[in-house]
Amino acid sequence: MANLTIPISQNSILIVDDNPNVRRAISRSLQIENYATRQAANGEEALKMLAQYTPDMILSDINMPKMDGIEFFKAVRNNKKWGPIPFVFLTSAASPADIQKGKELGVEDYLTKPIDTDDLVGIINARLLRSSEVKMSHINQAYLETVTALANAIESRDKYTGGHVDRVTTYSLWLAQELLWPPEHTRLLEFGARLHDIGKVIVPDRILNKPGKFTPQEWELMRKHPAAGVKMLQGVSHLQDILPYIYHHHERWDGSGYPKGLKGKEISIGGRMLAIADVYDALTTARPYHPARPREEVIQFLRLQAGRHFDPDLVPAFIKAITKHPPLI
Ligand SMILES: [Fe+2]
Numbered sequence: 001m002a003n004l005t006i007p008i009s010q011n012s013i014l015i016v017d018d019n020p021n022v023r024r025a026i027s028r029s030l031q032i033e034n035y036a037t038r039q040a041a042n043g044e045e046a047l048k049m050l051a052q053y054t055p056d057m058i059l060s061d062i063n064m065p066k067m068d069g070i071e072f073f074k075a076v077r078n079n080k081k082w083g084p085i086p087f088v089f090l091t092s093a094a095s096p097a098d099i100q101k102g103k104e105l106g107v108e109d110y111l112t113k114p115i116d117t118d119d120l121v122g123i124i125n126a127r128l129l130r131s132s133e134v135k136m137s138h139i140n141q142a143y144l145e146t147v148t149a150l151a152n153a154i155e156s157r158d159k160y161t162g163g164h165v166d167r168v169t170t171y172s173l174w175l176a177q178e179l180l181w182p183p184e185h186t187r188l189l190e191f192g193a194r195l196h197d198i199g200k201v202i203v204p205d206r207i208l209n210k211p212g213k214f215t216p217q218e219w220e221l222m223r224k225h226p227a228a229g230v231k232m233l234q235g236v237s238h239l240q241d242i243l244p245y246i247y248h249h250h251e252r253w254d255g256s257g258y259p260k261g262l263k264g265k266e267i268s269i270g271g272r273m274l275a276i277a278d279v280y281d282a283l284t285t286a287r288p289y290h291p292a293r294p295r296e297e298v299i300q301f302l303r304l305q306a307g308r309h310f311d312p313d314l315v316p317a318f319i320k321a322i323t324k325h326p327p328l329i
Contacts, residue, residue, distance in 0.1 A: 043072025199229030
């Protein structure tokens with residue numbers, strides 16, 4: 001029995017050329033490479049097809065009747081939905097003027113007819129890879145924007161700590177850079193930094209904005225914010241790896257922190273990094289209970305607390321990182 005299932009991973013290519021022999025030959029080569037193909041004889045026909053389906057890539061001839069490749073390309077790029085589809089021109093060797101015209105419009109790739117199958121597959125694979133990377137980075141950007149909106153909503157309630165989350169994030173990223181962290185880990189740390197105090201949602205405004213000292217009960221509630229943050233985010237699949245960062249940002253290297261009193265490397269690396277960034281920002285900015293302290297004085301404090309409050313290996317790296325940049329405040 002014939003297998004009618006189309007593999008989900010199969011990419012679809014739209015081939016636009018007025019010569020049916022060219023279309024068929026390209027289509028055959030691509031089907032052998034497991035691409036699904038559709039064919040159109042000119043730009044007008046192709047636009048009609050695009051209204052019905054979205055290919056992963058378009059290969060288009062330039063000289064065609066009714067609507068030529070250049071006009072077709074402009075129509076595709078002017079449409080928001082089709083704009084990101086990779087577009088490759090098929091051209092004959094004798095048409096440098098067409099290539100120039102296309103280049104001015106931003107076309108990056110050309111294949112010269114007769115098409116070499118290896119070139120064709122090579123270009124298609126490279127363009128599809130790039131296109132999936134761009135899609136991925138848009139998704140990541142969307143995640144980050146959502147997370148930032150959430151973090152800002154919490155911070156906006158706290159009238160004393162304006163910009164704290166942004167600065168803690170920047171300090172953490174500088175430290176990650178100093179430690180030569182790879183981009184994917186750095187990205188996770190950025191999420192952790194933005195969300196580290198998200199659990200403060202459980203603390204009422206009157207406590208959050210209290211100018212004086214907390215009562216023991218208020219203090220007890222404040223100390224629950226790391227666990228509350230983890231509880232809020234535990235259902236979010238792409239944030240699983242940073243939950244320990246949030247949970248541990250008030251732990252101390254010597255075991256005197258909260259909520260668990262973890263010691264040394266029992267504390268996640270992100271938690272240890274956020275702890276330094278968080279305290280550094282708290283001390284260098286004015287709070288109701290203390291004025292802003294000069295950077296040099298806070299750096300001395302960090303040195304003094306290496307091996308007590310903070311990871312002794314991270315403190316020198318943090319100091320090196322922040323002194324490479326101009327102060328944020
Ligand atoms: Fe906190």
